[in-house]
Amino acid sequence: EEELELWRERIKRLLKEQNAVLVAHYYTDPLIQALAEETGGCVSDSLEMARFGAEHQADTLIVAGVKFMGETAKILTPHKRVLMPTLEATCSLDLGCPPEEFSAFCDAHPDRTVVVYANTSAAVKARADWVVTSSIALDVVDHLDAQGEKILWAPDKHLGSYVQRETGADVLLWDGACIVHEEFKAKGVSDLKALYPDAVVLVHPESPAAVVELADVVGSTSQIINAAKTRPEKRFIVATDQGIFYKMQQQCPGKELIVAPTAGAGATCRSCASCPWMAMNSLETLCGVLERGDNEISVDPELGRRAMVPLQRMLDFRK
Ligand code: 13P
Ligand code: SF4
Numbered sequence: 001e002e003e004l005e006l007w008r009e010r011i012k013r014l015l016k017e018q019n020a021v022l023v024a025h026y027y028t029d030p031l032i033q034a035l036a037e038e039t040g041g042c043v044s045d046s047l048e049m050a051r052f053g054a055e056h057q058a059d060t061l062i063v064a065g066v067k068f069m070g071e072t073a074k075i076l077t078p079h080k081r082v083l084m085p086t087l088e089a090t091c092s093l094d095l096g097c098p099p100e101e102f103s104a105f106c107d108a109h110p111d112r113t114v115v116v117y118a119n120t121s122a123a124v125k126a127r128a129d130w131v132v133t134s135s136i137a138l139d140v141v142d143h144l145d146a147q148g149e150k151i152l153w154a155p156d157k158h159l160g161s162y163v164q165r166e167t168g169a170d171v172l173l174w175d176g177a178c179i180v181h182e183e184f185k186a187k188g189v190s191d192l193k194a195l196y197p198d199a200v201v202l203v204h205p206e207s208p209a210a211v212v213e214l215a216d217v218v219g220s221t222s223q224i225i226n227a228a229k230t231r232p233e234k235r236f237i238v239a240t241d242q243g244i245f246y247k248m249q250q251q252c253p254g255k256e257l258i259v260a261p262t263a264g265a266g267a268t269c270r271s272c273a274s275c276p277w278m279a280m281n282s283l284e285t286l287c288g289v290l291e292r293g294d295n296e297i298s299v300d301p302e303l304g305r306r307a308m309v310p311l312q313r314m315l316d317f318r319k
Contacts, residue, residue, distance in 0.1 A: 004031065004283065007283040007284065007287050008031075008035060008283065010287050010290075010291075011035060011283065011286055011287050011290060012035070012038070012039055014287070014290035014291065015039055015062070015290065018059075018060050018290065019058050019059045019060060020058055020059070020060035020061070020062050020083075020290070021039070021040065021041045021042075021056050021058040021060070021061060021062065022035060022036040022039055022041030022042075022062045022064060022286075023036070023041055023042050023049050023052055023053050023056075023061055023062065023063050023064065023065075023069075023073065024036040024041065024042070024043045024049075024063075024064040024065065024281075025043070025044070025045070025046065025049060025064065025065035025066075025069065025221075025243075025278065026043060026044065026045065026221045026222075026225070026241075026243055026244045026246075026247055027065070027221070027241040027243035027244065027275050027278040028064045028065060028243060028278055028281045029243070029279070029281060029282055029283070030243070030246035031282075031283050032064050032281055032282070032283065032286060033243075033246050033247065034246075035283075035286075036064070041062075043247060044221075044222060045133065045134075045135055045220045045221040045222040045223075046065075046069060046072075046118050046119075046133045046134075046220075046221075047118070047133040047135045047136055047220070047222075047314075048222065049063070049065065049069055049072075049073075050069075050072050050073065050076060050118070050133075050311070050314075050315065051315055053072075053073040053076065053077065053080075053082075054073070054076040054077055054315065058080075059080060059081060060080065060081040060082075060083060061073050061077070061080055061081070061082045061083070062083050062084070062085070062286070062289065062290065063082060063083070063084050063297075064084070064085055064281040064286060065084075065089070065278065065281070066089045066090060066091045066094075066119075066275075066277045066278060067084070067087065067089055067090050067091065067094065067297075068091060068094050068118060068119050068120060068121065069118075070082050070083075070084045070297040071121065071122050071297055071299055072118060072125075072311065073297070074297045074298070074299045074304065075122060075125070075299055075304045075307045075308050075311055076308065076311060076312070076315075078299070078301065078304055081296060082296065082297040083289050083290075083293070083294075083295050083296055083297070084289065084295050084297060085280070085281045085282070085285035085286045085288070085289050085295065086280045086281065086285050086289075086295065087295050087297075088277075088280055089277040089278065089280045089281065090277055091119050091178070091275075091277060092176070092177065092178055092179040093117060093119040093120065093155045093156050093176050093177070093178055094119055094120055094121055094124075094155075096155055096175075096176035096177070097116075097120055097121070097124055097154055097155035097174060097176055099121060099123035099124050099127070102124050102127060102154060102155075102174070103127050105152070105154070105174065106127055106152060109152050109172060111150060112149075112150045112151060112152035112172060113129045113130070113144055113149040113150065113151055113152065114127060114128045114129045114130070114152045114154075115128065115129065115130045115131075115132055115137075115140065115141065115144070115151050115152070115153050115154075116128040116130070116131055116132075116153075116154050116155070116310070117131075117132060117133070117134075117137070117154065117155060117156050117159060118131055118132065118133045118314075119155070119156065119178075120154070120155060122299045122300070122303050122304060122307045123303060123307075124154070124155075125307035125310060125311060126303050126306035126307040128307075128310045129310055129313075130144070130310050130313055130314065131307075131310040131311045131313070131314045132314055133220060133314070134159060134204065134205055134206070134219070134220040134221075135219065135220035135222060135223055136314060136317065136318055137159060137163050137205075138163055138166055138167060139317070139318065140314070140317060141153075141163050141167045141169050141171070142167045142169075143317075144169065145167050145168065145169035145170075149169075150169075150170040150171075150172070151169055151170065151171045151172065152171075152172050152174075153171050153172065153173050153174065154173075154174030154176065155174045155175075155176030156176050156177060156178060156206055157173045157174065157175055157176060157177060158177060158178075158181065158182070158205065158206050158207060158208055158209065158212075159205045159206050160173045160174070161173060161209060162205040162209070162212055162218065163205075165209075177206070178206040179275075180206075180241055180273060180274065180275045181204055181206035181207045181208075181239070181240065181241075182206075182207070182208060183262040183263065183272060183273070184203075184207045184208065184211045184239045184260050184261070184262055184273070185211070185261055185262060185263065186208070186210035186211050186213070186214060188260065188261025188262070188263070189201060189211055189214050189237060189239065189260050189261065190214060191261070192237050192258065192260070192261060193214065193237065196235055196237070196258070198233060198234070198235055199233070199235040199236060199237045199258065200216045200217065200227070200228075200231055200233045200235070200236050200237070201214050201215050201216050201217075201236075201237045201239070201260075202215065202216065202217050202219070202224045202227055202228060202236055202237070202238045202239065202240075203215035203217070203218050203224075203239040203240070203260075204218075204219070204220070204221065204224065204239060204240035205218050205219070205220075207239050207240075211239055211260070215239070217231075221240060221244055224238065224240060224244065224248075225244065225247055225248050225251055228248050228251070228252045228255060228257065229248075229251045229252055233255075234254070234255050234256060235255065235256045235258070236248075236252075236255065236256070236257050236258065237258050237259075237260050238257055238258065238259055238260060239260035239273075240273065241273055241274060241275050241278065242259050242273045242274050243274070243275070243278060245257055245259070259273050260273070
């Protein structure tokens with residue numbers, strides 16, 4: 001307890017001294033999310049993290065999340081110093097989409113508009129026509145479909161197939177997945193639903209189709225929180241990383257939030273929905289990076305300039 005308070009005070013002082021602001025994702029440690037809130041930083045989904053970092057006047061952005069979030073911040077504001085508590089925090093979607101193979105895939109389908117998920121490297125974004133996050137993917141693909149465009153989608157096949165089903169667009173999928181959301185099981189969710197028939201099922205679209213099918217609401221992290229907040233029901237089954245419960249509980253006092261099962265039959269697994277890379281962000285690693293000033297994100301300037309085009313398109317699409 002006392003030690004935690006010391007970390008917190010040290011981090012607050014260092015943020016101020018360095019004119020730095022904390023930009024955190026909903027999946028990070030609640031202690032980090034609370035600090036971001038207290039210090040005028042932001043806690044949000046990946047779209048709003050990108051927007052906040054780009055618009056904030058601080059010289060230094062401390063991005064608590066995973067690598068693609070730091071890279072996105074650097075691409076959008078190359079003159080700012082972007083630091084992360086750890087440089088090891090990656091994402092299975094990013095890992096599963098190596099730039100050279102991806103580029104060859106694009107070359108093989110020159111007639112398609114390339115739409116990539118934000119959970120990718122700078123090099124993959126540089127090859128794209130559009131970058132999207134889960135909160136904006138449906139709207140962007142709808143818009144492209146209405147213009148008669150055929151889509152090449154990467155890397156998340158579950159989000160891609162959800163988008164394809166919802167929009168009816170012609171979508172060619174890359175074969176990638178999120179190791180956290182892929183583990184949610186339809187059987188487990190329907191068993192829970194049988195136990196709590198009144199519960200609303202909230203699902204992140206990185207989950208498999210069979211789970212998405214059971215959802216009352218499908219959406220990004222912020223859309224999931226918003227649904228829990230605005231729906232009148234009192235009980236929610238939530239298929240996304242458990243880090244989200246900090247903000248959800250804060251926004252929904254008195255409501256019961258249940259994490260969707262990830263393994264086996266029934267509601268046996270209640271502790272699996274947790275991203276190992278997001279978990280690398282702690283008060284200790286956060287304080288360390290502020291003290292040392294290392295773990296700086298760098299993006300090749302030429303690559304960054306190319307990646308900025310589809311990223312800026314995303315931000316401009318929904319102001
Ligand atoms: P959103 O916060 O944009 O919904 O993304 C979820 C995610 O997987 C980030 O790692
Ligand atoms: Fe990547 Fe999944 Fe972790 Fe998000 S939760 S960072 S998509 S591995």
